[in-house]
Amino acid sequence: MTAFATPEDIAHRTDAAKEAAVAAGRELGLEITEGKVLYELFSVVVHLAPSPVVARIPTVLPHTTTLADLAKRQQQELDVAQWLHDQGTPVIPPSPLLERKPVQKNGFSMTFWPFTDEDKTKEPDYVKNSELTADLHKALKNYLGELDFLSSAEPRFVTEALDRLDNSPDIVDPQDLARAKQEWQVLEPLVSDENAFRKAFPNVDLQPIHGDSPPANIFASTNGPLFSDFELITRGPVEWDLGGLGLELEAAYDRGAARNDLRPLDKDVLRFVNSVGAIRVIAYLSCADQLPAMVEFMKPFINQWRDTDPYA
Template sequence: MSSHPGSRAEHALALAVEAGRELGLRADRPRVLHDVFSVLVHLAPEPVVVRVPALAVGTAAELRERQQRELAVTGWLADTGFPVVGPSPLVPREPVGAGGTSLTFWEYVTEIEPLRDLLQGDPGTLTDRFTEQTGWTAELHAALAHYPGELPVLSPLVPAIGLALAELRSEPQALTPADLDRADREYTVLEALVAEFPARFPQARLQSLHGDSPAYNLLRTADGHRFADFEDVTVGPVEWDLTFTGPRAIEVYERASGTRVDRTLLDLMEGARLLQGLSALTVVPKVPELGPMLAPLIDQWRARKPLELHHRKSS
């Protein structure tokens, strides 16, 4: 797939249309809705959106496994009546192979008050919105706590970050040798955390999670809000889903959920989230414009105290 954004989107659109028509869907007026790490294609006039992984990391088998987990979790949530953008009911709930990758098919919903409009406006309005949506995350966690399927523990961290760091050793992008050494040490910390989580944080709530900041992955529609983009669905502490939402949002979440957020664990998860952000540097050769966007994140990671673990006894 070409690295040029235009050709990438065109190729994704062609794949989506071909796969959709093979499944019996009309695609008379297809249009690209979004094009970053994935390309979203609306197969108009059908109420179906196809997600084409434009910049997937890992093998085709690993991608398919992640997609199948996402379809299973969102399908289960939709079946219970929880507000999510669910799998399209017009096709089977499974990834569809096409062009050397695999695609997933989703409900089409009409978004109102899109986030991109707020990004250009008053920062206070944006903060208020994320604070409210963090409160809604408590509802999502309450629902996901009952998910009956099996999921890996903190899979967006281990082994995903380790694979990315290995790739960055040969193409470090903006990272120095010292940066890479530190990142490797921090990844070792995360490996230990995942392997020994109950011993390290015995009071933590380990449960099924959205996996990728649900307060930021939510659509507002005329019928209410819907959570979306469960590509990183995993098991972990709720603090992983609450990273970088801010103190006021955390307080709102605590009131809504009736439970306390562990600030020490939240801080550790925020360090892990920054290290995960470095993984996106592996995509820069294909999407050069992403490099400048990641520069502030790299600076934030460098300025932060390196990740470390301490044993904590249960009270």
């Protein structure tokens, strides 16, 4: 049986992240009377009140992610968010009150962003957000920052996580795990090797992409929608950003692509990214000891994957 973190363990982790952010912010010269936790799941988001600054602290991480790895990824996020902001793209940029770099404190690595008022009167409109994603892709085409090919797929982590799950039948059904491993043997080379991907999909261009489902990461501010959370910024096919969203949202993206003179989504690449995404969902269950709620949260995605044909 897997030893899951208790609610008390998670509360302690959240408090530790909050206190680290408060301490780091004060050391950087911010006036902070309290840290207000705005959100917690895979990351803890803290308003460093009364300063107009929010700290985001990743707390649930793959076993392969070191603080150095995380800081590199966070620096890429800060750089691309600032660049997009400078180009006039509607994004949440890094906080202008602090140096644009990740900060490490008490074993946590964090980034700082402006406190942004949320329009809580509106429900997320994922159809509209999917269409807007094409606007983001058009802007990102001109970004020249150094990005690795499909780093957000985390192939090393997935490979090792699937093996670690051999000992967790209470988390992943052994039949699901066996199928996942078989599919990953086909998918992993296409994720890890840009040349192999280009050979498999010769007519599909690669470019900077958000990396983590931008339709689900558009912040509804009181001044309009803002792209956010570029933690997994990478280079790859645009289909990666629409993985697992279904026909309606794919069609919405294609409308946005036509409006921006971009190509429509490629169905073969969509099948590829959907398959990789499903295997990553299963792999992330290796982190369920840190966040037990993900076991139930991931079930619908796994059930949907079971209804698909194996990738071969």
